[in-house]
Amino acid sequence: MPRRTPPVAPAAALTAAAVALAGCGGAARSSTSTPLVDHGTVRIAESSETPSFDPYSTFGAGQARYAYDSLVDVAPDGTVVSGLASSWQATTTAATFTLRPGVTCSDGTPLTASAVVRALTYAGDPARRLAGARTVLPNVPFTADADDRAGTVSVTTAAPFPFLTRTLGLLPIVCPAGLDRPETLERTTRGTGPYVLTRYSPGGPYEFTVREGYTWGPDGATTAAPGLPARIVLSVVPQASTTANLLLTGGLDIANVTGPDRARLTGRGLAAEDVATVVGLTFFNQRPGRPLADPALRRALVSALDRQGLANVAVGGTGHPAGDFGAEGAVCHADLATANLPAQDAPAALRAAGWTRTGDGPLGKDGRPLRLRLITSPDLGPTLPPAAELMARTWTALGADVDLVTESLPALVNAMYRTGDFDVVVGSTPGFALPVGFVPFFSGPTPAQGLNFAGVADPEYDALVSQALREPDTEGCGTWNRAAAALFRSAAALPIADGRSTVYGYRTTFATTFGGRLVPTSIRLHR
Structure with a gap:
């Protein structure tokens, strides 16, 4: 059985992989017909x-x-x-x-x-x-x-x-x-934006106050528009169930909710806009000295996974296995996983690669047992720990000794970008709006010189990226997709499920861009 480390208290942050380039792709807009409120306060939840x-x-x-x-x-x-x-x-x-x-x-x-x-x-x-x-x-x-x-x-x-x-x-x-x-x-x-941070409290809340005379927002948006809030208060609400309760009772005005709590909010008079996500974007540590530097081992472990079962767990219901590293709506998005992920008999592939076990004993090679440190964080989604648990059980059945660790988000980031002490990390992200956003995570130097925290080294991917960089804008999508396909074949990473989160609004209207990012100048408060 996998060993479990108790979770650490939730803390604050988004990984770089989760927040970058979320300004392109799908769109959403809420609607309500009640009168506008001028100079009001909008309360927004952050996880x-x-x-x-x-x-x-x-x-x-x-x-x-x-x-x-x-x-x-x-x-x-x-x-x-x-x-x-x-x-x-x-x-x-x-x-x-x-x-x-x-x-x-x-x-x-x-x-x-x-x-x-x-x-x-x-x-x-x-x-x-x-x-x-x-x-x-x-x-x-x-x-x-x-x-x-x-x-x-x-x-x-x-x-x-x-x-x-x-x-x-x-x-x-x-x-x-x-x-x-x-x-x-x-x-x-210290920016030119529509709001200024006027209150900071450790752990939240954080308060922004509107700027007067602002006329240079997206496509000429201004802060003089009727209904634009005078204050935006960001409150930290780690639990999706609590967020849902606050939306239903009017304790929050805008929040993104993931997982099964979305069902409780359906049909309750809230504005609701779905956001495409990739749930369980999983990286394998290929740095020298780590067991998953062996591509044959990575392919065998990925082949052993029940992708449909993982997808079901990852979305808290009936899921669809993810076909790409980025979410629907991203530039060049395509179903690449089905045709390119390793599909083989895992025990036979392990034996061929020199990994053996005797009876119910541990899986080993050259006298060393296979030990894997699998980390995740509920701060990135409540279904990630159970999805990681299913992975761990699958690999334990093969004979691996899996240490399943549930971390706070800062601890997860520390392991990824500082200590490198992990073998598998399960995260969640809308992915990047552009295929080029993934490049520093799948190639180049490791931290602190770069962002390639898993130490990925794939010559085929690098060569195709070099070609795609010379092709203007979306004309290079075919090349970008061949590059991503190479990563699937080498089991460099695994997206678990195509998912949905929802941005809900209580007495508000707003617009969002790719990844569910609110457009501040679009927010309107209603009675």
């Missing part, structure tokens, strides 16, 4: 606390939309619209953005092209190791130049990169006052 609001950190990137703008935005229908820039153009090696006139930082200083270039250069400096920024920016070196007189920002990359507008253009821009004192960004905000 975990935010220890830092620095938009370039792993933890703060998810909340950046309230206080920071980007050069462009992505509308709910997935099209690119204006942000800080009124116009833009890009190739695979260069991009130019022309700033709107009259944009100001929250401290009242005008935003210049030089200030934008400074933010891009700061965020893109590899020596700073800014995980949140690196999941947004191109994973190739770039240089940026400013023309303050013309109000233009020009960027040139050292190598081709096909999605410059949707990467460089979506980086939250920190104003000079924040870059002068970056340590202050953990508890204060």
Whole structure:
């Protein structure tokens, strides 16, 4: 039987893999017909606390939309619209953005092209190791130049990169006052966005106050619109059942709910918008010295899994095994798993790879038993621990000694990006809106020099990515999909199920983009 470690108290954060590039793809919009309320307060639930609001950190990137703008935005229908820039153009090696006139930082200083270039250069400096920024920016070196007189920002990359507008253009821009004192960004905000962080309490709540005179939001949105809340209060509510109760009783106005608690909210007069997710995105640690550096072992363990059974557990009902690493609505999304995941007799494959067992004894090779440390966190979804439990039972039946560990989210991040002490990690994410978002997690250096926390090294994937980077925008989807297929064949990672979460609204209307991210300037409070 797998050994179980007691869960640690929930804590605050989203992994870089879960929050980056969530600005493209599917859309949602709630609706209500009751009158608007001006200058009200909207209460929004977060599943975990935010220890830092620095938009370039792993933890703060998810909340950046309230206080920071980007050069462009992505509308709910997935099209690119204006942000800080009124116009833009890009190739695979260069991009130019022309700033709107009259944009100001929250401290009242005008935003210049030089200030934008400074933010891009700061965020893109590899020596700073800014995980949140690196999941947004191109994973190739770039240089940026400013023309303050013309109000233009020009960027040139050292190598081709096909999605410059949707990467460089979506980086939250920190104003000079924040870059002068970056340590202050953990508890204060220094941006051009529609709200300013005015209250921070460890563990929450966090309060944002609207900015007057803001006219440069997505596609020209302003804060003068009737019904836009004067205050947004983010409260930490770790349990989905508690969140559901608060929505039903009016204790919350907006919240994302996953799992079986969604059924309790159906037909209760709430605005409801489904969000496509990938439940149980599982990585296998291939670093030297770890047992899963052996590709034959990875393939055998994946072949042994009951994908339909895992999907059912992962969604808390009748699930559908995931076909891609990203969610529906992502650019280049396709069903790649069915045709490319290893399908073989697991015990026979293990024997062929030199892994043997005697009777009911442990599975071993060269005199060493197979021990696996499988980690997950309920902070990323209540169904992940039972899904990990089913994995552990399957591998235990093969003869592996599985240490099943349920962690808090910060502890999970620590194992992934610092200690590397895991063999399998089961997480959950909408995935990236762009296929290029996965590249630093499936190739390149391991932390702290890179984001490849599982130490993936797949020459076929690397070669196909190199080709796809030279193909403009979606013309390269076929190549991107062949690259992802190579990862499935080598069992580098496994998405468990296509899932759904739902963003619910009590007396509110709002719009969301890919991943269920709220558009702050779209929120309206109703009576």
